Amino acid sequence: MTPEEQKGMMLAVKVSLFSNVVLASIKAVSFVLVNSLAVAADLGISFVALGVSLFLYYAIKMSVKPADTFHNYGYGKIENVSEAVEGVILIGLAMSMSFMAVLHLVHPSGAVRLPAVGLTAAGLAVAINFWGSAFILKLAKKYSSPALRAEGLHFRLEGFISLSVALSFVLVIILRGAGLGAVAGYVDPAATLIVSVLIAVPSVRLLREAFMKLLDASIEEAGQMDIMKALARHFGDYCDFKNIRTRTAGRRQFVDLTLVLPADQSVKAAHASAARLRQDLADSIPESEVTVHMEPCARDCAYAAGERECPYVGTADLQPLSSHLKTLPKGVSSCHLKILPKNRGVDRS
Numbered sequence: 001m002t003p004e005e006q007k008g009m010m011l012a013v014k015v016s017l018f019s020n021v022v023l024a025s026i027k028a029v030s031f032v033l034v035n036s037l038a039v040a041a042d043l044g045i046s047f048v049a050l051g052v053s054l055f056l057y058y059a060i061k062m063s064v065k066p067a068d069t070f071h072n073y074g075y076g077k078i079e080n081v082s083e084a085v086e087g088v089i090l091i092g093l094a095m096s097m098s099f100m101a102v103l104h105l106v107h108p109s110g111a112v113r114l115p116a117v118g119l120t121a122a123g124l125a126v127a128i129n130f131w132g133s134a135f136i137l138k139l140a141k142k143y144s145s146p147a148l149r150a151e152g153l154h155f156r157l158e159g160f161i162s163l164s165v166a167l168s169f170v171l172v173i174i175l176r177g178a179g180l181g182a183v184a185g186y187v188d189p190a191a192t193l194i195v196s197v198l199i200a201v202p203s204v205r206l207l208r209e210a211f212m213k214l215l216d217a218s219i220e221e222a223g224q225m226d227i228m229k230a231l232a233r234h235f236g237d238y239c240d241f242k243n244i245r246t247r248t249a250g251r252r253q254f255v256d257l258t259l260v261l262p263a264d265q266s267v268k269a270a271h272a273s274a275a276r277l278r279q280d281l282a283d284s285i286p287e288s289e290v291t292v293h294m295e296p297c298a299r300d301c302a303y304a305a306g307e308r309e310c311p312y313v314g315t316a317d318l319q320p321l322s323s324h325l326k327t328l329p330k331g332v333s334s335c336h337l338k339i340l341p342k343n344r345g346v347d348r349s
Contacts, residue, residue: 022128
């Protein structure tokens with residue numbers, strides 16, 4: 001990752017942190033003045049979001065660290081851990097607030113005070129959340145960061161929650177104006193139940209996605225299609241391909257495949273074929289690390305059976321690939337080339 005990309009991601013984290021501080025302050029003042037269970041739920045979400053923002057700051061800084069001896073594939077999975085932590089905390093908050101809402105529906109407590117103040121605070125929260133969501137999601141898409149995407153979706157979720165709280169205060173004001181104060185007492189816990197559902201449903205989905213990614217899920221379908229397109233563009237360079245494997249680690253994507261090349265092809269020509277495909281894949285799939293293995297063909301194709309000349313063999317009169325592979329250690333039947341993300345060089349082994 002370039003310094004400019006790292007700076008952009010840290011900007012998103014700082015916006016998230018500052019916005020959550022402002023939101024928590026507004027909601028805390030509103031809760032003290034209004035005495036609303038729905039505002040309490042919304043305030044709890046903001047405290048969770050503040051803690052997650054601090055963790056996200058640490059996660060983003062760690063995720064950009066290069067691979068080392070103890071973490072050969074880098075630290076990208078810390079972003080998926082951040083997603084999972086956020087999902088677990090939000091689900092727990094939703095469960096506790098729904099339990100409190102049911103208790104208040106069965107045994108109504110004190111009436112909501114100063115609904116106009118609550119409406120004003122909720123309106124401010126709606127504006128801040130939707131602005132923050134748009135800003136963070138834009139950067140998340142630009143830098144392909146799952147942690148930033150989770151944070152942007154969290155802000156959007158908070159925006160809808162604050163909107164439901166604002167509508168509940170509007171309803172309380174209308175009912176009291178119509179002389180239905182007793183009915184208005186049930187609006188607050190009912191709004192809290194709605195808020196709890198709004199929290200729980202996307203949080204379960206977020207947790208599930210993060211958990212699947214932690215289990216080395218394959219890259220998205222669009223990336224897999226890019227692999228097939230690249231193979232199609234280079235179909236004249238190899239006999240066959242096999243063992244395509246992909247996985248994700250945060251925003252990093254790993255691609256591993258094997259090219260079957262003519263046994264009589266020179267090492268130089270085989271290397272060039274693999275390198276062209278490898279570079280095409282790296283250019284097509286963002287934040288990717290591509291490994292291309294090379295194996296000689298088993299001479300079991302139609303050309304070999306008909307004793308015809310192989311159309312894939314290069315013209316250079318150099319050492320055949322099959323001869324080169326005989327020099328590898330016992331038990332090793334293939335060699336590979338790996339291209340690392342930009343600014344990390346090329347590994348040949």
